[in-house]
Amino acid sequence: MVSRRLFLSSAALAPFAHAAGAPAGTGGGDRPVVVGSSNGLKAAELALARMQAGVDPLDAVIAGVNLVEDDPNDMSVGYGGIPNEDGVVQLDACVMHGPTARAGAVASLEGIKNPSKVAKAVMETTDHILLVGPGARRFAEMNGFPVENLLTDKARKVWLYWKQNLSAKDKWLEPDAAKLDPAVQEFIRDYGRDSFRDPRSHGTVHLSACDGRGDLAGCTSTSGLFFKMPGRVGDSPIIGAGCFVDNAVGSAGSTGRGEANLLISGGHLIVERMRAGRSPKDACLDALRRIAETTKEKRLLDDRGRPAFPISFYAVSKSGAYGMATMWSTRPSGKPAQFAVADARGARLEAAAFLYEGMATI
Ligand code: ASP
Numbered sequence: 414m415v416s417r418r419l420f421l422s423s424a425a426l427a428p429f430a431h432a433a434g435a436p437a438g439t440g441g442g443d444r445p446v447v448v449g450s451s452n453g454l455k456a457a458e459l460a461l462a463r464m465q466a467g468v469d470p471l472d473a474v475i476a477g478v479n480l481v482e483d484d485p486n487d488m489s490v491g492y493g494g495i496p497n498e499d500g501v502v503q504l505d506a507c508v509m510h511g512p513t514a515r516a517g518a519v520a521s522l523e524g525i526k527n528p529s530k531v532a533k534a535v536m537e538t539t540d541h542i543l544l545v546g547p548g549a550r551r552f553a554e555m556n557g558f559p560v561e562n563l564l565t566d567k568a569r570k571v572w573l574y575w576k577q578n579l580s581a582k583d584k585w586l587e588p589d590a591a592k593l594d595p596a597v598q599e600f601i602r603d604y605g606r607d608s609f610r611d612p613r614s615h616g617t618v619h620l621s622a623c624d625g626r627g628d629l630a631g632c633t634s635t636s637g638l639f640f641k642m643p644g645r646v647g648d649s650p651i652i653g654a655g656c657f658v659d660n661a662v663g664s665a666g667s668t669g670r671g672e673a674n675l676l677i678s679g680g681h682l683i684v685e686r687m688r689a690g691r692s693p694k695d696a697c698l699d700a701l702r703r704i705a706e707t708t709k710e711k712r713l714l715d716d717r718g719r720p721a722f723p724i725s726f727y728a729v730s731k732s733g734a735y736g737m738a739t740m741w742s743t744r745p746s747g748k749p750a751q752f753a754v755a756d757a758r759g760a761r762l763e764a765a766a767f768l769y770e771g772m773a774t775i
Contacts, residue, residue: 444627444733446756447474448693449620450668450725452487454753456480456620458760464624471510471533471630474620478506478529478632481618485565488600489616492526493565494636497643500572502563504528504636505650507543508536511629511660516542518650519549524560529634531558532650542652546644567596575609575640605745608639617649619656619666621729629731631656631664631680638671647671653681663687663731665696669724669740673713677703683728693728694736694766700726701740701768721773725765727752738766741773 445464447457456477463473482491489495496502506528507518517536520543522528531553535544544552554560564572574597577585593601600608604616617635633656635649648654648671655671657680658664665683667674674680679700686696701724708720715721725739737752742765744750750765 442732442734443756443758445470445622445624446729446733446735446754447477447620447622448727448729448735448737449477449666449753450618450727451751451753451762452481452489452616453477453618453620454755454760454762456618457753457755460620460622461755461760464622469510469512469630470622470624470628471508471632473624474622474630474632475508475529475533477620478618478634479527482527482529482634485567487616487618488568488571488604488636489639490618490634490636491528492561492563493568494563495568495639496564496572496636497641497645499643500564500569501643502568502636503641503643504563504634505646505655506532506632506634507650507652507656508532508632509630509652509656509658509664510536511658511664514660516652516656516658518543518652519553520545520646520650521644522546522549522553524550524563525553525558526561526563527558528650529632531556532632543650545646567600570594570596571600572640578609603746604639605747607745617655617668619649619668619727621656621658621664621666621727621735623664623729623731623733627660627731627733629658629660629664629729631658631666633666633668635668648674648679651675653678655680657681657684659684659688661688661731663693663729665693665726665728667724667726670722673704673708673720673722673724677707679704679726683726687728687730692736693730693734694738697726697728697736697738698766698768701738704740705768715774719769723773725750725752736766737763738768740768742767742770743772745772747772
């Protein structure tokens with residue numbers, strides 16, 4: 414039997430030959446490799462380093478995702494995440510481990526900044542896949558996870574500003590636009606002004622990884638839609654939607670409008686498309702097309718009948734090919750859509766494949 418160490422070191426030498434000339438986003442087929450959302454660049458880099466050191470791909474992606482969960486400047490995940498309507502941060506996460514075909518998840522978890530670690534504990538120590546709300550919190554406490562206030566001052570100010578601007582007919586007065594708090598200004602710069610008006614605004618971190626011998630894992634973590642209804646759960650903690658792994662085929666995950674992904678089980682769909690021979694990128698585009706075909710509600714469509722919301726998919730195959738595709742080429746912040754990749758060529762952002770040019774607008 415080839416030792417894991419030997420295998421990893423020979424895999425680490427191979428990539429350059431495969432990667433030569435591979436255009437960005439087509440996925441060179443190098444192993445180990447990590448693909449993920451653009452806010453997960455450092456996370457992907459760490460996950461790759463862990464796998465290169467022989468760490469299991471699930472532990473590697475969780476370590477990467479923990480960086481984003483711990484970062485108060487990422488206001489879409491973990492500590493510092495944008496709270497719900499009531500000003501309470503509620504987190505969702507899931508993990509899936511290819512070699513054992515097991516998964517775990519938590520939803521509407523309050524007070525615990527690393528929901529991905531709790532999801533792994535659900536996977537490893539219970540007969541269940543998904544724990545939610547107070548039950549998930551109780552489980553985390555029983556397992557020694559520290560309970561913390563996840564609402565940072567910045568997130569609180571952003572939430573308050575949202576509340577003050579909700580309606581001209583309530584008892585809140587609109588703050589002076591010329592005297593915006595720096596925290597609010599920074600939020601607008603990073604996430605776009607529409608993040609206040611548009612309750613679909615979002616962010617999440619997803620990582621999918623394939624190690625040197627083709628073992629796969631995925632992890633998704635989020636604070637969900639900004640200012641969501643208390644108890645609202647999107648796709649991120651749902652196995653088959655926000656993340657799905659089949660160790661014989663690949664791993665896939667999503668960020669963006671979770672409701673749209675839930676309706677097509679995007680993670681599972683992409684893995685099945687890869688099983689049928691589609692490349693990771695084309696499988697991601699297939700999922701976006703499915704959403705475009707099945708989104709019927711007028712309020713969700715632009716004047717040309719296209720889904721007027723952001724949603725993205727990420728995938729890696731067992732051979733180490735990777736890909737990503739997004740509905741709109743431009744993010745709500747105005748920046749071009751990109752995704753994170755880490756392999757023997759280093760960690761980098763690559764341009765996203767997309768279904769429609771421009772920005773989602775109703
Ligand atoms: N997919 C996440 C959710 O629906 C949020 C996001 O990525 O925008 O909760």
